[in-house]
Amino acid sequence: MTLSLAFSPCPNxxxxxxxxxxGLVPGAPDFDVTFADVDVTNTAALSGQFDLVKVSYAALPWLLEKYTLLPCGGALGRGCGPLVLVKDAGIASLAGKSVAxxxxxxxxxxxMRLWSAAEPPAHIEVVPFAEIMPAVAAGRFDAGLVIHEARFTYQRYGLHALADLGEWWEDDTGLPIPLGAILAHRERVDPGEATAWIKESVxxxxxxxxxxxxFVLEHAQEMEQSVVDQHIGLYVNEFTASLGPDGHAAVDALLNRAAAEGLVPATPLVGA
Structure with a gap:
């Protein structure tokens, strides 16, 4: 048996x-691996393309009919949230601005939509993650929304942090920030088995x-070793091994708040 598995090339x-x-996890099947940006996997999962897939927690309302959320392997944490970056340090809000x-x-x-609801941007454009900071530095956008290792490197582009959305979320809720989830296809993968495989891999x-x-450096796209180590240390943590009560509460809080604001469809609680 060979299963399809999709996740990002990021170090975590x-x-x-x-x-x-x-082939280092006893009893696990072989895998046909696809490396893809999370925006790609969020879209591909809509059609049930992969057996196991890493997606954004924000995409769950559209995916849980086909997939089961696994309680491990994903990315949650504290001090690891997305950043809103600007070139002009005088920018105080996103009102009327263009954002990548x-x-x-x-x-x-x-x-970002929850944080900036009172002062929304004028224009949003989806841009591949690796191109966002160069585009903001070049003046193509007033601001950029970045994730992953960008929090360690954005100063190199002459950019400034307008907001740390993880910090904002933690201050507001007291909960970790749920970033990336691992899903198992309901018709093709036993979630208990998949959970055991991933826990052992972690x-x-x-x-x-x-x-x-x-393997990590091969896919890290010119990222130096120190940044790779920081990236793994921040994003691979206790919640990677098990969501636990705080992790599940964080997911429920995010999706419930977003549904109440009309930003996503209502989603059943993911459970504890």
Whole structure:
């Protein structure tokens, strides 16, 4: 049996899934792996394209009919939220501004919409994640919404942080920020088995971090080792091993608030 699995080439994902995709997890099947930006996987999952897939938590309202949320392998945490970046440090809000975002169903964009509801931007454009900071630095957009390792590197582009949306969320709710989720296709994958495979892959990654180093760096797209290490240290944490009560509460809080604002369809509680 071979299952299809899609996740990003970012260090946290390649670190987490190295053991699973390299035949190191006993009893796990073989995998046909697709590396794709989260905006791509959010869209592909609508048609049920993959057996296991990493998506944005903000996309769950459109996906839970076909997929089951797994309680491990994803990205949640504290101090790791998306940033709204600007070139002009004098910009105080997004009112009337043009903003590049990494996807229209990403958690980052949903958080930005909640944060800026009173002063919404004038223009939003979806731009591949890697192109956002250069585009803002070049003046193509007034602001950019960034994720992942950009929080470690944005100063190199001469940019300033207008808002840390994770910090805003944590101050407002006391909960971690839910970023990326792992889903299993309801008709093709047993969620209990998939959970066990991924938990073991995470355990092996932590037990021997050096084993995945070449795989992680191969897909890190010119990211230097220090940034890779910071990235993994921030995004692979206790919630990667298990969502737990706080993780589930964070997902429910995000989707319930967004539904109340009319930003996403109502979604049943994901459970504890």
């Amino acid at each position: 994902d390649t670190f987490v899934f190295h053991a699973l995709t390299h 975002v990494p996807g229209d169903r990403t958690t980052a964009y949903l958080l 355990r092996l990654a932590w037990e021997n971090p050096g084993a995945s180093r070449s």
